[in-house]
Amino acid sequence: MKRRKYMLALLDVVLISLAYYLSLYLRFDGKIAPMYLKVFKSHIVIITSIKIFIFYLFKLYKSLWRFASIDEMIDIVLASIVANAVVIAYMTMVEANLPRSIYFMVPIMDIAFIGGSRFSYRALKRIESDIPKWKEGCKNVLIVGAGAAGAMVIKEFRNYNRLNSRPVAIVDDDFTKIGQNINGIPVLGTRDDIPDICKTKDVDEIIIAIPSANKKDISEIISECKKTKCRTKTLPGIYELIDGKVSINKIRDVDIGDLLGREEIHLDMDDISGYIKGKKVLVTGGGGSIGSELCRQIARFEPEELAILDIYENNVYDIQNELKRRYKRLNLKVIIASVRDKDRIESIIDEERPDVVFHAAAHKHVPLMEENPEEAIKNNVFGTLNLVQATDKYNVKKFVLISTDKAVNPTNVMGTTKRICEMIIQSINKESSTEFVAVRFGNVLGSNGSVIPLFKKQIAEGGPVTVTHPEVIRYFMTIPEACQLVLQAGAMADGGEIFILDMGEPVKIMDLAKDLIRLSGFEPDVDIPIEITGLRPGEKLYEELLLDEEGISDTGHNKIFIGKPIFTDYNYLIKSLEKLKYVMEYSDNIKLKKALVELVPTYEPYKEDSLEKQYVDHSKRLNEVAISAELSNLK
Structure with a gap:
C-alpha cells in the first residue's frame, strides 16, 4: 500500500513538472524565453513540493482508484485549484515572474494529467474485469432495475473480478429507459421480457436490484423469474438496508417471503x-x-x-x-x-x-x-x-x-x-x-x-x-x-x-x-x-x-x-387437568390421548384411514369458500 502511494507521488512530481514545461512550450510556440526557463528551473522543486503537500491534504493518495468516480474527480479539481492558488501566492511573494497565461494553463494541465493518470488505472481495471467473459464457467447476469441500485450492482461486479460474473442485460418497467445503456449494459425490456431475454442472452443468474419496490411488485417479478431456469437473487428492501448502501455482499437468495408478496406491517x-x-x-x-x-x-x-x-x-x-x-x-x-x-x-x-x-x-x-x-x-x-x-x-x-x-x-x-x-x-x-x-x-x-x-x-x-x-x-x-x-x-x-x-x-x-x-x-x-x-x-x-x-x-x-x-369454566378445567395428570402416571399413550379427547372434544386423534376424510372435508370447504365468494360478487 505504501509503495503504491510513493509511486503515485513520484508520478505526480513528473506530471507537475511536465504541466509547467508544456504550458511554457505552448505559450512561446516551442521557443521558451531563457529568463522564464531559468525561473522554471529555479522554483520547480518548491512548486512541486507545495502541490504534492496539497494533494496529500486532499487525500489523493488514499483513494482506491480502481473505484474512482465523479467524487474523486471533484477532489482532483479542487486540489489542483487550491495548489495552484498557493503556488501563485508563493511566486508573487518571492517575485518570481512567469507569464500570467501560464497560471491559467497549468491548472488545466494538472487536472488533465493527474485525473488522467488515475482514471486510466480504472480504465485498465475495467478492461481487465471484462476478461471473464472469455473464461470458462463465467456466469451471465441479468439485472432487474435500471436505477441507482442496478447501476451500483453492475459496478460492483466489474470491481470484483473474482466473482466470475458479468452483467449482460438490464430490464426495467420504465419504457423511457429501454434502449439506453447503464454503465455500458443495455436495457432490453420490461419484467415481462425476462424469460425471452434469459434465453437470448444465455443468462445464468438474475439479480433483482430494486430496494424501493413494494412486496407485491417483487412477487410479480419473481413469478416471471420462475419461468426461467436461472438462479434468482435480490437486494434487501430499503427498510433492510439500514445504511442505504448497496454492495455485492448484501445480495441474498430470493426466499419464499419475497414470493408471497406480503406488504410491510403498519403498527400503532x-x-x-x-x-x-x-x-x-x-x-x-x-x-x-x-x-x-x-x-x-x-x-x-x-x-x-x-x-x-x-x-x-x-x-x-x-x-x-x-x-x-x-x-x-x-x-x-x-x-x-x-x-x-x-x-x-x-x-x-x-x-x-x-x-x-x-x-x-x-x-x-x-x-x-x-x-x-x-x-x-x-x-x-x-x-x-x-x-x-x-x-x-x-x-x-x-x-x-x-x-x-x-x-x-x-x-x-x-x-x-x-x-x-x-x-x-x-x-x-x-x-x-x-x-x-x-x-x-x-x-x-x-x-x-x-x-x-x-x-x-x-x-x-x-x-x-x-x-x-x-x-x-x-x-x-x-x-x-x-x-x-x-x-x-x-x-x-x-x-x-x-x-x-x-x-x-x-x-x-x-x-x-x-x-x-x-x-x-x-x-x-x-x-x-x-x-x-x-x-x-x-x-x-x-x-x-x-x-x-x-x-x-x-x-x-x-x-x-x-x-x-x-x-x-376455570374450576372445571383445573379438575380436568388433575385427572390428566393422574393419567400421565401410567405412561400409556392411548389413555393419554383419550384423556385429551375428554378435555378437547374437537380433537380427533390421527388415524391412517382419516386421510380420505380430510381430503373430502378440505375439498368441500374450498367449494363452500368459492361459492360464498361468487355470491358476494353477485351482490
Whole structure:
C-alpha cells in the first residue's frame, strides 16, 4: 500500500513538472524565453513540493482508484485549484515572474494529467474485469432495475473480478429507459421480457436490484423469474438496508417471503410503546425463533428491563449477545429455567415482578410430540399453567400466549395441548386481575424446524426434496411480521381474547417446493427430484385458524381479528387437568390421548384411514369458500 502511494507521488512530481514545461512550450510556440526557463528551473522543486503537500491534504493518495468516480474527480479539481492558488501566492511573494497565461494553463494541465493518470488505472481495471467473459464457467447476469441500485450492482461486479460474473442485460418497467445503456449494459425490456431475454442472452443468474419496490411488485417479478431456469437473487428492501448502501455482499437468495408478496406491517407505535416502554417485560422461550424475534422487537421500545427465560442456553446466549451489541442501553437479564418447574417459575415471577409476560416457550414439532405426548403435556399444558398461576398470584398486568392454528380442530397432540393452553388463558381471565390473551397464527417462515430451511438444505444437497402429500396446504407469515402483530395484539388486549392473525392466502407445499427449486436455478423433477413421503402421524392436509363456534370480529388493525371466548369454566378445567395428570402416571399413550379427547372434544386423534376424510372435508370447504365468494360478487 505504501509503495503504491510513493509511486503515485513520484508520478505526480513528473506530471507537475511536465504541466509547467508544456504550458511554457505552448505559450512561446516551442521557443521558451531563457529568463522564464531559468525561473522554471529555479522554483520547480518548491512548486512541486507545495502541490504534492496539497494533494496529500486532499487525500489523493488514499483513494482506491480502481473505484474512482465523479467524487474523486471533484477532489482532483479542487486540489489542483487550491495548489495552484498557493503556488501563485508563493511566486508573487518571492517575485518570481512567469507569464500570467501560464497560471491559467497549468491548472488545466494538472487536472488533465493527474485525473488522467488515475482514471486510466480504472480504465485498465475495467478492461481487465471484462476478461471473464472469455473464461470458462463465467456466469451471465441479468439485472432487474435500471436505477441507482442496478447501476451500483453492475459496478460492483466489474470491481470484483473474482466473482466470475458479468452483467449482460438490464430490464426495467420504465419504457423511457429501454434502449439506453447503464454503465455500458443495455436495457432490453420490461419484467415481462425476462424469460425471452434469459434465453437470448444465455443468462445464468438474475439479480433483482430494486430496494424501493413494494412486496407485491417483487412477487410479480419473481413469478416471471420462475419461468426461467436461472438462479434468482435480490437486494434487501430499503427498510433492510439500514445504511442505504448497496454492495455485492448484501445480495441474498430470493426466499419464499419475497414470493408471497406480503406488504410491510403498519403498527400503532404509540399503543405498543404505551404498554412496553419503561415496563418490565419477560419473554419465555426467548431463545427460539419467535421468542428471540419478540425480544428484538421489544428492545426497540425501551423497556425498563427485558428478561429472557429459556431452558436451552445456547440459543439464548446468541440473542443475548446480539441485543447487547445492538442496544447498548438495554437493561437485559437472562434466566435459565424450565416452565415445568412450578416453584422456580413462581420465585422468578416474585423476584422479577414483570409488567408484561410473552409466553413463547413450547414443544412445537408435531411428529415428535405425537410419539412423546407426555412431554408435550408436561411442557405445553402444565408449563403454561405454572406460568399463568404465578402471573395471576403476583398481579402481572398482561399475559400474552403464543398459540397456533394447529389448536383449531386438532388432529395431533401438539395442537391439542396448545388448545388447552388457550382454554387456560380464557378461563382464568374471568378470575384474575391480569389481562390474559392468546395470539393464534400459522406457520412461520424460516423458524427452527420449519419446512423452508429443510427444503433449502435438501436442494443444496442435490435432493430429493421431500413433500408429505401433493395436496397439503399451509398458511405462512414471516417471523418479524408475526412478532409485530403479536405486539400489536397485546396493545389491544382487554383480557380473554384469542387474537387471530390474517395469514393471507394459503400456500400449497408442493408449489412452494417447486418454486424454491426453480429460484435456486434448477428444474423440479429434472435436476432436483421431489419425493412424496406420506402424511406423518397427526399431520393435516390443511390448517384452520378459527373454531366454528368462536365467530370473528374486527379490530382497529386490518390484519388482526378476535375470536370470542367459548370456554370460561376455570374450576372445571383445573379438575380436568388433575385427572390428566393422574393419567400421565401410567405412561400409556392411548389413555393419554383419550384423556385429551375428554378435555378437547374437537380433537380427533390421527388415524391412517382419516386421510380420505380430510381430503373430502378440505375439498368441500374450498367449494363452500368459492361459492360464498361468487355470491358476494353477485351482490
